[in-house]
Amino acid sequence: MEQKELRSWEALCIQDEPARCRAGCPFNMDARAFVMAMAAGNVQSGRAILDKSIPLPQITGSICEAPCEQYCLRKELGGPIAIASLERTCLGSTLSRGKLLRLPPRPKKVVLIGGGPASLVVAYDLAKKGYPIELYHSALPGGWLHQLPIWQLPRERLNEELALLKKGGVNFHQVERLDIALLRELEQTHDAIFIECSEELQPELLAYVPKPDMTTMATSSAKIFSDGLSSSSGSYVLAASHGREAALSIDRFLQGASLTAARPPLRHGQTALYTNTASIGAAARVTPAAGPDYSMEEAHSEAGRCLDCQCLECVKNCVYLQKFGSYPRVYARQIYNNEAIVKGIHQANILINSCSLCNQCATLCPNDFSMAELCLQARQRMVTESRMPPSAHEFALSEMRAARGDREQLLGHAPGYSTSSALFFPGCQLSGVRPDQTFALYAYLRKTTPDTGIWLSCCGAPAHWAGRQQEFNEIMMDLTNQWQQLGRPKMIFACSSCLKIIRDNLPEIEAISVWNLIKAGDFARASASSPVALSDPCTSRQDTATQSTVRKLVQDLGQPLENLTASGELTECCGYGGLMANANTAVSAAVIESRSRQNDAPFLTYCIMCREQLAEGGKESIHLLDLLFPEWAREAKEPKVSISDRRDNRTLLANRMRSEFYQEQESSPDPWDTVEVTMDDSIRALLEQRRILVQDVRQVLYTMEKEGKWLEHGKDQIRMTSLKLGTVTVWLRFLKEDSCYTILSAWSHRMQIGRILP
Amino acid sequence: MKLSFLPPDMDWRCHRCSQLLVAGKVELEYLGHNFNVELPVCKGCGEVLISEELAVGRMAEVERLLEDK
Numbered sequence: 163m164e165q166k167e168l169r170s171w172e173a174l175c176i177q178d179e180p181a182r183c184r185a186g187c188p189f190n191m192d193a194r195a196f197v198m199a200m201a202a203g204n205v206q207s208g209r210a211i212l213d214k215s216i217p218l219p220q221i222t223g224s225i226c227e228a229p230c231e232q233y234c235l236r237k238e239l240g241g242p243i244a245i246a247s248l249e250r251t252c253l254g255s256t257l258s259r260g261k262l263l264r265l266p267p268r269p270k271k272v273v274l275i276g277g278g279p280a281s282l283v284v285a286y287d288l289a290k291k292g293y294p295i296e297l298y299h300s301a302l303p304g305g306w307l308h309q310l311p312i313w314q315l316p317r318e319r320l321n322e323e324l325a326l327l328k329k330g331g332v333n334f335h336q337v338e339r340l341d342i343a344l345l346r347e348l349e350q351t352h353d354a355i356f357i358e359c360s361e362e363l364q365p366e367l368l369a370y371v372p373k374p375d376m377t378t379m380a381t382s383s384a385k386i387f388s389d390g391l392s393s394s395s396g397s398y399v400l401a402a403s404h405g406r407e408a409a410l411s412i413d414r415f416l417q418g419a420s421l422t423a424a425r426p427p428l429r430h431g432q433t434a435l436y437t438n439t440a441s442i443g444a445a446a447r448v449t450p451a452a453g454p455d456y457s458m459e460e461a462h463s464e465a466g467r468c469l470d471c472q473c474l475e476c477v478k479n480c481v482y483l484q485k486f487g488s489y490p491r492v493y494a495r496q497i498y499n500n501e502a503i504v505k506g507i508h509q510a511n512i513l514i515n516s517c518s519l520c521n522q523c524a525t526l527c528p529n530d531f532s533m534a535e536l537c538l539q540a541r542q543r544m545v546t547e548s549r550m551p552p553s554a555h556e557f558a559l560s561e562m563r564a565a566r567g568d569r570e571q572l573l574g575h576a577p578g579y580s581t582s583s584a585l586f587f588p589g590c591q592l593s594g595v596r597p598d599q600t601f602a603l604y605a606y607l608r609k610t611t612p613d614t615g616i617w618l619s620c621c622g623a624p625a626h627w628a629g630r631q632q633e634f635n636e637i638m639m640d641l642t643n644q645w646q647q648l649g650r651p652k653m654i655f656a657c658s659s660c661l662k663i664i665r666d667n668l669p670e671i672e673a674i675s676v677w678n679l680i681k682a683g684d685f686a687r688a689s690a691s692s693p694v695a696l697s698d699p700c701t702s703r704q705d706t707a708t709q710s711t712v713r714k715l716v717q718d719l720g721q722p723l724e725n726l727t728a729s730g731e732l733t734e735c736c737g738y739g740g741l742m743a744n745a746n747t748a749v750s751a752a753v754i755e756s757r758s759r760q761n762d763a764p765f766l767t768y769c770i771m772c773r774e775q776l777a778e779g780g781k782e783s784i785h786l787l788d789l790l791f792p793e794w795a796r797e798a799k800e801p802k803v804s805i806s807d808r809r810d811n812r813t814l815l816a817n818r819m820r821s822e823f824y825q826e827q828e829s830s831p832d833p834w835d836t837v838e839v840t841m842d843d844s845i846r847a848l849l850e851q852r853r854i855l856v857q858d859v860r861q862v863l864y865t866m867e868k869e870g871k872w873l874e875h876g877k878d879q880i881r882m883t884s885l886k887l888g889t890v891t892v893w894l895r896f897l898k899e900d901s902c903y904t905i906l907s908a909w910s911h912r913m914q915i916g917r918i919l920p
Numbered sequence: 921m922k923l924s925f926l927p928p929d930m931d932w933r934c935h936r937c938s939q940l941l942v943a944g945k946v947e948l949e950y951l952g953h954n955f956n957v958e959l960p961v962c963k964g965c966g967e968v969l970i971s972e973e974l975a976v977g978r979m980a981e982v983e984r985l986l987e988d989k
Contacts (some may be wrong), residue, residue: 508988551987552951582984660921852976873941874929882969893970910985911975915968916954918961 163543165285168498171536174529175491181471182233183245188403189222193217193230193245199625200248201465205458209256212249220258220319223249225310233431235439237470239375241447244456245466253463253534256715258322262330263393265292270416273298273348275340275367276358278305280389282323283405284356284412285332291413293330294351300340309399311729324574329859337877342367349385351847354412357388358401378421379408387412396900403428436528437471462751474584479728481753482525482742486513490523490531497540506548514540515554516749519627522701525731534740543627552747552889552912557626557853560888561808565620566637569829570812572618576608577823582651583617586676589657590620592770594808596785597815598794599787601655606790607654607679615648616823619815621660627741638667646670656771658701658708675708677768677786682718685790693722695730695761695785697776699769700735712768712786719789724763736767736775743775754779764798774802785853805847815910832857834864841905854908858892861885863903880906889917922957925978927971937964944968951986 179185183193192211199208200443216222216232226246234242235276272288274281285295286547302308304320336776337344340362348355356379357363357371374388381388381694411421450456476490477483486493493513500510505632517537523534527738544550564570570590575582587609588600609616622637633657641664645653654662664673695714698709707731716723728734734757735745737750754775758765764782766789767773777800790797803811817828837860841849849856862885866872884893890910898906924943933942943960946968947954960969970979 322925426925506989509987511988517957551984553983553987832967869968871936871965872935873932873967874935875929875933881935882932884970891970893975907972909972909975913948913950913971913979915970916949918966918968919947919956 170779173492174531176434185429185433186233188232197468208252217286268292270353273352277303280401280405281358284409287332287409378411415743423546433703475526485638495710515745518735518742520735552693558624558744562624572816575615579613584614585651597811662701693724695724695726697767698733736772736773833862838902933964
């Protein structure tokens with residue numbers, strides 16, 4: 163990934179954008195953090211935020227007009243958070259730091275003319291930066307602040323801030339008149355001058371000061387900076403904001419730096435942060451019971467109304483995104499860094515391989531950030547650069563290749579026909595899990611359209627999901643060739659994943675969902691009247707037509723449905739998609755557990771993998787075919803079909819069709835097919851978990867007998883043997899009685915055994 | 921540092937060679953990384969014993985680590 167690409171990914175995720183309160187604060191105070199601190203009762207932390215963010219905290223915190231509040235999202239939900247009041251309460255219950263923390267002294271001399279709020283802010287900001295400040299005033303320092311009522315600005319707070327300034331290196335000079343002569347004198351001796359334009363100045367000086375640029379506060383005279391009459395507006399925050407901007411400009415000017423380059427502009431409430439308030443109820447703003455200020459309890463209550471504005475729309479709805487503890491913007495950088503590693507651990511490999519590629523995040527994101535696109539591209543690069551961990555996808559890939567192999571694949575016209583106007587493609591998983599229902603469904607399709615051909619195969623989705631573009635492209639070419647050879651028929655898919663793969667990659671093929679061809683009237687009405695929750699497969703996300711067709715079909719069959727919020731466009735993946743279950747069983751288990759809890763009713767789905775994943779997670783679930791073909795229906799509680807049985811079922815289905823439809827020979831069996839193997843249920847489960855096929859076990863034992871090589875234990879006749887199958891070495895511990903093998907355990911490893919060293 | 925993965929129970933015989941397995945040094949390899957470890961071997965035919973404990977334990981751990989390297 164190039165840096166430019168990373169930046170464009172990061173720009174899409176707005177989670178780091180400031181909350182609206184912060185965006186509305188001219189001092190960029192993290193008002194959200196401040197209010198949340200007050201809500202948690204951490205008044206000291208709240209005070210610390212004030213102290214580090216706003217100038218003259220005791221003054222600003224007392225009288226700021228709080229432009230932040232007008233942007234607060236609580237505005238429509240009971241009234242904006244009373245941030246200003248919370249600041250006042252915070253000041254009232256905490257102590258000052260006692261001194262101004264200063265940087266080491268700078269050799270430049272700054273002078274301020276006028277003692278009003280803008281000047282005092284300039285003095286505060288620049289004194290902290292180490293500049294020696296001379297402040298000339300003719301009226302009392304504080305200017306019009308002295309006109310504010312005492313309850314609003316307790317005089318101790320004003321005086322304390324002034325004392326801190328004095329202690330911090332600000333020298334106050336009381337003079338009779340602030341006039342042009344003074345200015346001329348100071349121009350000679352000082353490096354930068356700030357003038358607060360108020361009634362405190364002599365009119366001639368007031369008229370003399372050039373109008374400043376309202377972003378930088380700089381004037382046409384290089385050394386002179388001004389606030390441009392903000393004081394006369396009567397707004398403290400405006401004066402203070404101009405003071406802060408002027409101080410920033412003076413600091414840059416004195417260092418010879420540009421006043422404008424890389425200078426973040428004031429946001430005036432503008433932020434790209436999106437916060438979903440749909441489920442937030444209104445809660446009225448707390449009004450103080452006695453006097454103008456909150457009690458600590460009232461403040462706590464008011465702060466508790468804060469929404470803690472975040473985005474996290476995708477994370478809130480996705481177990482995978484939650485599991486890795488962060489959000490897409492961070493993940494993009496982790497993936498970028500992962501690729502940049504030459505020597506070291508690629509810690510983000512698991513992040514990249516655990517995404518189901520379902521795109522729910524992109525659907526929820528205001529900017530369509532797609533983890534699917536990010537992760538899939540990363541996987542493709544990993545494969546190209548030979549950095550893809552083999553264990554992530556290998557099992558699914560070998561299953562795909564077997565489904566496309568000679569035994570399990572079958573392509574033919576309808577029995578008795580030599581052309582096909584339509585071609586039924588049930589998909590590898592449906593054939594493997596429900597061979598009888600697949601056969602029955604095919605028979606049904608032939609009733610309406612007798613020249614419907616049959617194609618048992620795999621669409622190549624695992625190759626695509628694994629990032630193996632080259633292998634996937636070869637599969638697409640092969641599918642196209644075979645489709646062309648059969649006369650380019652309309653293709654009928656029972657699986658949403660197959661349908662999506664073909665529609666996305668082979669648009670020349672007319673591809674429809676089988677559910678469009680099912681007429682409810684041809685089937686008995688559903689016997690179970692208790693409602694089920696319909697779970698749309700993730701690959702149907704954009705296929706609203708199929709989703710509607712299925713709903714109508716279910717309705718016409720008389721099966722009542724319960725609502726599942728995360729359905730339709732917002733549906734969730736069951737964990738099979740993107741090969742998540744292959745690469746990260748822990749996350750897929752958590753995904754299915756969360757999904758199962760979304761509704762107490764049993765689930766109905768039209769993807770057999772969803773059904774199997776749900777069943778593995780202990781959720782009662784049925785497939786749409788269970789409603790259509792109750793004679794072949796399976797129990798909702800039935801556990802998933804084993805990986806070994808899936809292979810056998812596909813072969814059996816293909817052989818059944820070879821023999822019944824085409825009077826062809828069954829595919830030649832493997833010589834080890836007849837090896838007799840037995841094991842406890844617990845061992846069977848162990849093999850399943852370790853992804854060791856029973857067929858593999860037979861092959862190992864057959865080869866062992868042929869080569870006459872095995873290990874024997876002590877006197878109890880327990881044996882061990884191994885065989886390298888592809889990239890994996892499978893080991894067995896077993897007993898042999900006559901010609902039957904009892905498997906005691908099985909394990910495998912990828913590490914290869916080389917030579918024995920002398 | 922000698923990497924030794926001899927199981928506590930060494931009472932295993934190679935059927936073909938009719939010999940007890942003994943401790944031997946074996947080269948293991950994964951993704952281009954090589955290790956020399958001590959494992960039970962048959963001095964007759966070179967058969968090596970990878971116990972279940974080793975395979976699903978330390979070996980699996982190392983394989984995962986190497987895959988992320």
